[in-house]
Amino acid sequence: MSTEKKIGCAAENTVDMRVNIAGIEWKNPVTTASGTFGSGAEFSEFLDLGRLGAVTTKGVANVPWAGNPTPRVAEVCGGMMNAVGLQNPGIDLFCERDIPFLRQYDTKIIVNVCGRSEKDYCEVAERLSEEDVDMLEINISCPNVKEGGIAFGQDPKAAESITKAVKRYAKQPVIMKLSPNVTSISEMAKAVEAGGADAVSLINTLTGMKIDIHRRRFVLANKTGGVSGPAIHPIAVRMVYEAAHAVKLPVIGMGGIFSTQDAIEMILAGADAVSVGTANFHNPAVTAEIAEGIESYMRTYGFTRVSDMVGLVE
Amino acid sequence: MAYREKETVKVLAQECLADGIFSMWMETEAAKTARPGQFISMYTNDAGKLLPRPISICETDGKEKLRVVYRVTGEGTGTEQFSRMKAGDTLDIIAPLGNGFPLGRAKGRRVFLMGGGIGVPPILELAKQMECKEKQIIVGYRNGQTFLREEFEQNGTLYISTEDGSVGTKGNVMDAVRGNGLRGDIIYACGPAPMLRAIKEFAGDNHMECYISLEERMACGIGACLGCVCQSKEKDPHSNVKNKRICKDGPVFLATEVEI
Numbered sequence: 001m002s003t004e005k006k007i008g009c010a011a012e013n014t015v016d017m018r019v020n021i022a023g024i025e026w027k028n029p030v031t032t033a034s035g036t037f038g039s040g041a042e043f044s045e046f047l048d049l050g051r052l053g054a055v056t057t058k059g060v061a062n063v064p065w066a067g068n069p070t071p072r073v074a075e076v077c078g079g080m081m082n083a084v085g086l087q088n089p090g091i092d093l094f095c096e097r098d099i100p101f102l103r104q105y106d107t108k109i110i111v112n113v114c115g116r117s118e119k120d121y122c123e124v125a126e127r128l129s130e131e132d133v134d135m136l137e138i139n140i141s142c143p144n145v146k147e148g149g150i151a152f153g154q155d156p157k158a159a160e161s162i163t164k165a166v167k168r169y170a171k172q173p174v175i176m177k178l179s180p181n182v183t184s185i186s187e188m189a190k191a192v193e194a195g196g197a198d199a200v201s202l203i204n205t206l207t208g209m210k211i212d213i214h215r216r217r218f219v220l221a222n223k224t225g226g227v228s229g230p231a232i233h234p235i236a237v238r239m240v241y242e243a244a245h246a247v248k249l250p251v252i253g254m255g256g257i258f259s260t261q262d263a264i265e266m267i268l269a270g271a272d273a274v275s276v277g278t279a280n281f282h283n284p285a286v287t288a289e290i291a292e293g294i295e296s297y298m299r300t301y302g303f304t305r306v307s308d309m310v311g312l313v314e
Numbered sequence: 315m316a317y318r319e320k321e322t323v324k325v326l327a328q329e330c331l332a333d334g335i336f337s338m339w340m341e342t343e344a345a346k347t348a349r350p351g352q353f354i355s356m357y358t359n360d361a362g363k364l365l366p367r368p369i370s371i372c373e374t375d376g377k378e379k380l381r382v383v384y385r386v387t388g389e390g391t392g393t394e395q396f397s398r399m400k401a402g403d404t405l406d407i408i409a410p411l412g413n414g415f416p417l418g419r420a421k422g423r424r425v426f427l428m429g430g431g432i433g434v435p436p437i438l439e440l441a442k443q444m445e446c447k448e449k450q451i452i453v454g455y456r457n458g459q460t461f462l463r464e465e466f467e468q469n470g471t472l473y474i475s476t477e478d479g480s481v482g483t484k485g486n487v488m489d490a491v492r493g494n495g496l497r498g499d500i501i502y503a504c505g506p507a508p509m510l511r512a513i514k515e516f517a518g519d520n521h522m523e524c525y526i527s528l529e530e531r532m533a534c535g536i537g538a539c540l541g542c543v544c545q546s547k548e549k550d551p552h553s554n555v556k557n558k559r560i561c562k563d564g565p566v567f568l569a570t571e572v573e574i
Contacts, residue, residue: 036534036539037538038538038540042537043538045318058540064554065555066555071530071541072543073365073532073539073542075363078362080364080365082533082539084539084541087540087543087553229364258364279364280534280538281366282357282364282365283320284319285317
């Protein structure tokens with residue numbers, strides 16, 4: 001059935017917002033981009049977390065990390081830069097406090113995992129295998145830490161190897177989060193697929209730099225930082241399109257999604273689900289609004305299931 | 315459950331108080347609950363500027379009107395856009411945010427209320443609400459453009475310092491404290507980091523309880539992004555490292571709790 005024919009029956013159409021990502025059913029295709037949403041507590045004052053398909057937490061490591069010096073954030077036209085450096089409370093406090101908090105809500109829990117070495121990642125994955133969480137997202141793409149992070153995400157062999165290693169310890173489906181700071185995103189997606197990943201998410205931030213011309217200094221203490229926000233959205237759409245064509249895995253698309261339109265674009269490019277990040281700082285309730293917006297788009301155009309729209313661009 | 319939300323508010327008045335210093339009154343629900351030392355997140359109407367500007371609360375009428383006094387930080391900035399708004403214009407805010415100054419600690423004590431530069435405005439509402447034995451307001455300016463001076467004079471004993479010596483003590487707020495031989499039991503302060511460092515040291519030397527309001531570049535303003543941390547003396551229970559969130563755990567801290 002063509003899209004044009006479906007438009008006619010829009011009003012009576014029942015819309016099924018559920019998506020299945022690597023065997024886990026989300027109530028809708030919207031989650032939060034890691035690092036922008038903490039573990040949800042602060043945002044729970046602004047929206048019911050149960051309106052989201054999943055909450056993706058800020059990256060957590062085997063031990064607490066203090067992160068980078070300040071300034072850690074800066075605004076750029078149409079976006080922002082950050083170099084927080086993966087400050088996190090460590091897996092012990094995270095399991096004790098953040099998982100029970102999120103379990104109060106009818107949403108899936110995706111734990112973003114960071115590390116400095118293969119052993120770090122595996123230790124967290126092993127610990128989480130005993131915990132009540134739904135999926136793991138492995139951050140091999142943070143541009144703001146010296147060791148680990150992006151070091152695993154820019155070399156296909158290293159990415160495949162870390163995926164294999166984590167998969168040995170993880171009980172939950174593993175999403176590998178890819179960096180856009182590579183020559184070929186398709187190669188990286190294929191590498192983690194070969195390593196046994198259950199899904200991919202992309203894009204993490206693009207490495208950038210901002211200079212204060214009056215003080216002639218770097219704006220961020222870290223000199224460089226990850227650029228996010230609407231400014232990077234077209235890059236993200238292109239990369240999601242390429243990754244979706246390169247692998248059979250489910251794709252979680254992110255990068256500068258600010259509105260329903262941006263989310264739909266990502267889905268049409270090939271994303272099975274979307275993550276919303278920087279937009280949370282502009283409007284704390286934006287994730288839930290986008291989930292509703294997608295439903296309304298589906299009614300307008302007569303789509304029954306989210307999967308009917310995935311990769312539909314011609 | 316009622317959720318907090320971004321609020322669209324109406325500008326009631328806008329006035330230039332000194333070079334680059336503006337005062338904006340707005341009509342907001344937040345005026346009912348805002349406490350001295352808290353801040354508000356102000357959003358521009360410019361699609362290219364996505365992050366809120368954290369601005370301290372200068373005054374509230376406790377009902378519907380709230381005042382911010384802020385500095386325009388440069389050409390083409392968000393604060394410059396705010397300064398061009400007129401009565402009747404609207405903007406989005408999230409307010410109030412952060413923890414205010416602990417007013418109750420001042421009861422029956424001799425107080426220093428200290429503000430420097432753009433740290434002066436939040437001291438006004440604090441001075442208005444404070445009940446204490448002796449209210450000594452010490453504020454520092456660059457030059458003779460001593461904005462909010464009349465309001466301060468109505469709310470305590472005012473001591474002024476100016477960098478160029480045109481009004482009050484020449485120098486900074488600490489010079490004004492020493493020059494006037496002031497004595498106190500407790501300090502509340504807001505201003506640039508070097509000023510707060512000097513105040514913290516003075517408080518330590520003189521065994522005074524001291525609360526300081528910190529600032530840092532912020533993104534979310536609600537405690538989620540970990541952009542605006544400061545170092546804490548002890549391990550912080552939330553972060554599990556020696557970092558506190560200025561927006562959520564502050565912006566006011568007991569001076570001995572934080573490394574500045």
